[in-house]
Amino acid sequence: MKWLNLSDNVNLLSIIGAIVIIAVVLIVSLNVFKQMKIKKESVETSEHEWDGISEYKNPLPIGWAVMFVVLIIFAIWYFLIGFPLNKYSSIGEYNEEVANHNAKYKEKYIAFDDESKLNMGRNVFLLHCAPCHGAEATGINGKAQDLTNWSSVAGILDVLENGSTGLGYGEMPAGLVEGDDAKAVATYVANGMQGEVGKDVFETTCAACHGENGEGTEGVAPALNIYTKPDFIKMVLASGKIASADASVKVIGAMPSFKSMLSDEQVDAVARYVSTLSKE
Structure with missing residues (x-):
């Protein structure tokens, strides 16, 4: 499979990221299903109420808070170390080739007669x-x-x-x-x-x-x-x-x-x- 090129840092990083995301989704989903089976005698609700309907006052899940911090750290690492903005990219290569072609064509056009x-x-x-x-x-x-x-x-x-x-x-x-x-x-x-x-x-x-x-x-x-x-x-x-x-x-x-x-x-x-x- 040509797309599975582990020597390509960007490709490898994408695969690792996909695996991590799938793992986190499975863990969080299983945990949610597990909690749904636990019956609670009393729950804390927020102060807001609409037609007798209250909203649960649930604390932020620890996993969400951890993932939020991890993603921020990952984003900083990605742009500064993992794949900085001035690193090679196929889009950058294409733009450079187009610029070189346009420069050569401009010289050729100047030499055209009327x-x-x-x-x-x-x-x-x-x-x-x-x-x-x-x-x-x-x-x-x-x-x-x-x-x-x-x-x-x-x-x-x-x-x-x-x-x-x-x-x-x-x-x-x-x-x-x-x-x-x-x-x-x-x-x-x-x-x-x-x-x-x-x-x-x-x-x-x-x-x-x-x-x-x-x-x-x-x-x-x-x-x-x-x-x-x-x-x-x-x-x-x-x-x-x-x-x-x-x-x-x-x-x-x-x-x-x-x-x-x-x-x-x-x-x-x-x-x-x-x-x-x-x-x-």
Whole structure:
């Protein structure tokens, strides 16, 4: 039996512990059954009484008190001598191997050219993002965000019209800017906040939350000066998007954070790929 490896200190300790526990359970159980057969003429009860029913005032069994102290001593011995926290463990070995692999892969990723990074991003997208956004990133008829227009004028107009839940920030209500002003500010943001078209509308309407230069306000609104860049997609992947509790805010639903699912290299690759999907 491979599991019965007495040369493994942890395995041996576990077996000894199991034997001790079984022995103690048997001894205590037999003792309890033995006491149940002894008839007592009078018993001491506690002062509490409910509808004429009293509770026995039994002293703490000596065996319980002894086992309590023994377990405390055993725990101290186990963590300091028997199996200290810095001793070998299979989990620690696995984490070390993963860390070494990630370090090597990071060096390899840095050497990739732009085309290789885009190809990697597409593969990551198809595996992790396409189930909701679709293989063509069109959102599968409203199931998820259409990523082919998210950074375009049309995509920004959709946000202005329907509102947004932000990225862990407060909700942005619908209809703050409408008509020609909406088109102007959408053009301004889609152009990387360059030029004069829509700048005045942004400064008078949007800057209060997003900052004068679109740098965002911590805890209030995300940065928009990176809206058309891969950095914004990285932020979305890290934070996810929450569903709205406000019925006036038209959102598709929640998007989980991929912070713990994807490596930094995978996040960078998929951000590069998504940033190339806009049709405008």
